[in-house]
Structure formats: structure tokens, C-alpha cells
Amino acid sequence: MPGTDEATKAITAATVDSFADTPDPRLRELLQGLVLHLHDYVRELRPTIQEWEYAVDYLTAVGQKCDPTRQEFILLSDVLGVSMLVETVNEQGGGTESTVLGPFHVVESPERETGDNIDLMGTGTPCVVSLRVTSADGGPLTGASVDVWQCTEDGFYDVQQPDVQPLGNGRGLFKTDDEGRVWFRTVVPSHYPIPTDGPVGVLLDATGRHPYRPAHIHFIVEADGHRPLTTHIFVADGPYLDSDAVFAVKESLVVDFAQIDDEEKAREYRVTAPFRLADFDITVEPAADEDAR
Structure with a gap:
């Protein structure tokens, strides 16, 4: 039967x-x-035949929403918690915790030098992000690649506002120095809603979920002989840290963007006081044998 x-x-x-x-x-x-x-x-x-047909139509719509600057399938994976689950099951526990790639790592970041300003708009309170990249044994990693991308103080990435922001705003590809350090100038990013004008927005609306992400800056760190790391730092004391739409917040990644009033310190970083300073150490894990294959 x-x-x-x-x-x-x-x-x-x-x-x-x-x-x-x-x-x-x-x-x-x-x-x-x-x-x-x-x-x-x-x-x-x-599921009924009609429900399964709707599911197929929904996934078709997700694919049709993707373009060179928008990845709706990544966004769907994010809001279903799958992106964070994949990140978490692949962690080995010897380095900085990872988080989601997100849907906006869709263009190549421009190469920049330490101290450059990735805020090409020239608005908002100046901010300095200072990083130190080390191996699991604490040794500094010289020449590590640090790919950075973030939204503006108004909560938009460059690819979302092609008529407002120059491509590459909020992005930079840096190399660490002999001490494993790199720093850059920017603005403090804002919390923002993930795109809701596509199928993922339909899902959130149907389930009564909000679309907001807490303020953060993305990084991909790569160093010879080490596993690539995709992570964020989250701005402490901001909204949505306890209800990130893509489940990516980890306590170890929440960072104080301290206000600095010291004018001498400001001159050192080529900004004006007051400015905000985020200082964060990133540890990457040595590559396992299977990673090298």
C-alpha cells in the first residue's frame, strides 16, 4: 500500500x-x-505535496535573489543557525573563536598598509582597531593576512549603497608586521538589519523574528602553516548582543571600544581626540594534517 x-x-x-x-x-x-x-x-x-512545492519554489527564489554582491543562500544558512553550527563543529579549541562569514564578503578587499583609514566617507567619530595575530603557542605571526570588512556608522555595507559609498569602503587587506601587529583607522560600525527584501525576509516575517545583528567588524586571518580563521569583534554594550539574528555572538569576541581623550595618543594613531580604540588579540590554530592536503 x-x-x-x-x-x-x-x-x-x-x-x-x-x-x-x-x-x-x-x-x-x-x-x-x-x-x-x-x-x-x-x-x-x-509535508503535503503543496508544502513541498512551496519549499522548492522558496529555494528557487533564494537562488534567484543571489547576484555578485548578494548571497541569499548564505543569509538563509545564517538565519537557520547552520552557518554557526558548521563553524562551531570545525573549531579545535586552540585559537580565537570563529563566527559566520556573512553574506557581504562578496568583493575583493583592497590592499592597505598598517595605519590606513578604511573609512572612505570621512564621517563619524574616529576609531582605531589594533590587532595582534599569534599562533597557539603565543608566538607572533609575521606577514599574516588580515582581511577586514564592516558596515558604516549608519549600518550599510558598500555593496548595499553603490550610489552612496565607493566600492571598498569599510574594507581592507592588511599584512601583520614582525610582531604580528596591524592597526587601521575606521569608524565604529552600527547594528543593522540583515537584508529583508528577499526570501529570507519572508521567513523572518512569517516567524515573527527580528532581522538585527549587533555592531561588529569581520576578519579573515590567514597565515602559513595555520588554519584560516573567520571571526568578528562585537562592539560591547550595543543592542542585540543577546539576540543576534544569525546566532554568531560569542562572549570572547565582545570587545570594549574605549573612548580615548588623550591628544598625544590620538596623534600617535593619526586621528583627533576623542576617538575610540579597540584592542584585540587573534590566535590562529596550526594546520592539521588534513588541512594541508
Whole structure:
């Protein structure tokens, strides 16, 4: 009889078996596991044909919303908590905690020198971000790549306002010095809503969830012989730290952007007082054998 437990399990078994000859063993494992969990989901919740058609149409709309400056699938992964789950299960525990990539790492950051200003708009209270990149043993990492991107003080990334912001505003690709240090000038970013003009916005609206992210600055840190790290620093005392729409806040990444009134210190950083200063150490883990392959 159609729809019986035996019939559905036969479909699952046949689908799993169809991938049995996949040459890559990891791809075979991933696909067969996906089939098993997805089929169990269908058996448990028994979506109607109309509901499944809506799901297919929804995912189609997600793909159609993607373009060179907008990644709706990453955004969907973020709001479902999957992005953070993948980051967390891949952590080894020997370095700075990771967070999500987010949907706005979609253009190449311009190469910059330590001390450069990534705020090309020239607005807002000046801010200095000072970083030190080390290995797990505490040794400084010279020549590490630090890719930075952030929104403006009004909560927008450059790619969201092509008629307002120059491309590359709030972005920079830096190299650490002999002490593993790099610093740059910018503005304190704002909290902001993730884009809600697409399918992800429909999901949030249907479920009564807010779209806001707390204020943060993104980093990707790469160094020879070490695992790449994708992380943020979050501005302490800002809103939404306890309800980030993409579940990415970790206590160790919340940083005080202290107000500095010292004019001599301001001259040292080539800004005017008062300014805000965020000082943060980033530790990256040595590459495991499988990372090097």
C-alpha cells in the first residue's frame, strides 16, 4: 500500500544505494547522510505535496535573489543557525573563536598598509582597531593576512549603497608586521538589519523574528602553516548582543571600544581626540594534517 512505512524505507534504501559507487568516499558519506536525514524529516513531518512545492519554489527564489554582491543562500544558512553550527563543529579549541562569514564578503578587499583609514566617507567619530595575530603557542605571526570588512556608522555595507559609498569602503587587506601587529583607522560600525527584501525576509516575517545583528567588524586571518580563521569583534554594550539574528555572538569576541581623550595618543594613531580604540588579540590554530592536503 502506497505511503506505508515499508514503502518509504524502500525508497530511502534505493536512494542511499544509488550513491554507493561514488568514487570520493567523503562525498559518498555526505550524500548518503543527507538522504537519510532528509527522508527521516519527510517521514516524521509528512509535508503535503503543496508544502513541498512551496519549499522548492522558496529555494528557487533564494537562488534567484543571489547576484555578485548578494548571497541569499548564505543569509538563509545564517538565519537557520547552520552557518554557526558548521563553524562551531570545525573549531579545535586552540585559537580565537570563529563566527559566520556573512553574506557581504562578496568583493575583493583592497590592499592597505598598517595605519590606513578604511573609512572612505570621512564621517563619524574616529576609531582605531589594533590587532595582534599569534599562533597557539603565543608566538607572533609575521606577514599574516588580515582581511577586514564592516558596515558604516549608519549600518550599510558598500555593496548595499553603490550610489552612496565607493566600492571598498569599510574594507581592507592588511599584512601583520614582525610582531604580528596591524592597526587601521575606521569608524565604529552600527547594528543593522540583515537584508529583508528577499526570501529570507519572508521567513523572518512569517516567524515573527527580528532581522538585527549587533555592531561588529569581520576578519579573515590567514597565515602559513595555520588554519584560516573567520571571526568578528562585537562592539560591547550595543543592542542585540543577546539576540543576534544569525546566532554568531560569542562572549570572547565582545570587545570594549574605549573612548580615548588623550591628544598625544590620538596623534600617535593619526586621528583627533576623542576617538575610540579597540584592542584585540587573534590566535590562529596550526594546520592539521588534513588541512594541508
